Amino acid sequence: MEHGDKKRDISIANSLVAKIQLGLPSTVAKLGSKMRFIDQIAPKLRNSGVIRTVTKKVPLTLNVTGIATASKTIPAFGGILYSAGALRQDLSIQDGVVYQTFQDSLVDIDEADDVDVTKKLKFIHINQMYDLLEELLNEVNRPELVIVDTPLILERSDEPLESYEELHFDYISCKERIKHFWKEHKHEIYPFNSNGIKIVSVSSKRFGSVFYGLTSEQTDKYMIDSLVTQEISELSMSLDKIKKVGVKKLLNGVLTRRTRTAAYEFDLLTSDNRLEPQFVRELGVINFHFRAGMRTMPLLVEAIGxxxxxxxxxxDQLTSYLISLYTIDQLKALPLPLWYASYGLKAIKTGTIIQYYKSQAQEMIKSEKVESVWTEEVDLFGEDNL
Incomplete structure (x- = not known):
């Protein structure tokens, strides 16, 4: 820093000390203000019906399936190598005791361009999830509830540029896979069949989106749960403060143990429904958030209808099942079958498999094994045509 005709050295350590001393009181004051606002608005959210209490089922009797996905990528050969897997875990629970389990899985390992690989893996996971679901529906003994960790439907923002031909092909293929599944099996799934299987997706996306919908003029049209109009009008006046606090922070503050938000149809959030494919969009999508324990993460539930x-x-019954499937109150806890399925994908998550795959590919390239086989086949094919 220049001071008059002299320069003064300021080390990073001095800058950090100064920032901490000056910034800490301001940060604490802002956090305190936000926490007081959350404490103030929480009773209004409960009284209005936006936050609702759910009862845990004890003892639990349920046949349930969890389908988890995982992937790992590493740079290789000017692009990337990826491994993507999906694992289905069935649990038969009788009076709170797990007495039967079953696993099924799918794995894909290949090379790809390092262009929006996140989207490619998303398409792969959704295809794998629907493949496992289709196998499940072809079985005699079906679960009552299936919990997955991938979206049930795509969004328009998932569509890649057409110039990325391979990725765009993957997107179209994924759309067709989703469309085919719901056309073929809609009649077997709740709510289109009152005795059908319930299929739900749980994730942390669109956090707190229900709060934005409270100010919509069409709230009554899309809200599944009844709300107290007078309380809602007061909440609408607090929307600006809610935005400043942050909907994620608010949701973590107002959702306590065994609670959920009011359920709503996706159309509440936007006048331009941009979900894909169109066939499933027309079936409808409903959302709500829930929290099982004080230390577990709030999650968004997505279901068709x-x-x-x-x-x-x-x-309420669906949320009660989800909450009852938590066995521990920890940050990374999930409904039991989904947690088991996620744990079973540890081999993919660690990257050990894809690193081995890379080393073997390098060895084969060095030894020219693949090239020699191709050359032999080409020569042989050429001789046949002479």
Whole structure:
């Protein structure tokens, strides 16, 4: 820093000390203000019906399936190598005791361009999930509930540029896979079949989106749960403060143990429904958040159907099952079958398999094994045509 005609050295250590001493009181004051606002608005959210209590089922009797996905990428050969897997874990629970399990899995390992590989892996995982679901529906003994960790439907933002031909092909293929599944099996799935399998996706996306929907003029049209109008009008006046606090922070603050938000149809959030494919978009998508324990993460639940297809009672029962499937109150806890399925994919997550795959590919390239086989086949094919 220049001071008059002299320069003064300021080390990074001095800058950090100064920033901590000056910035800490300001940060604490802002956090305190946000926490006081959350404490103030939480009772209003409960009284209005936006935050609702759910009862845990004890003892639990349920046949349930979890389908988890995982992937790992490493740079190799000017692009990337990826491994992507999906694992299905079935649990038969009787009076709170797991007495039967079953696993099924799919794995894909290949090379790809390092162009939006995140989207490519998303398409792969959704295809794998629907493949496992289709196998499940062809079985005699089906679960009552299936919990997956991938989206059930794509969004328009997932569509890659057409100039990325291979990635765009993967996107179209994924859309067709989703469309085919719901056309073929819609009649076997709840709510289109009152005795059908419930299929739900859980994730942390669109955090707190329900709060934005509270100010919509069409709230009543898309909200599945009934809300207290007077309380909602007061909440609408606090929307600017909610935005400043942050909807994620608010959701973590107001969702306590064994609670959920009011359920709503996706159309509440936007006048331009941009979900894909169109066939499933027309079936409708409903969302709500829930939290099982004080230390578990709030999660968003996504299920297919319109407001008229789901009722408060069916949402409560679904959430009750989800909460009852938690066995520990930890940050990374998930419903039991989904946790087991996720744990079973540890071999992919660690990257050991893809590193071995890379080393073997390098060895084969060095030894020219593949090239020699191709050359032999080409020569042989050429001789046949002479």
């Amino acid at each position: 319109h407001k008229g297809d789901w009722q408060t009672e069916s949402i």
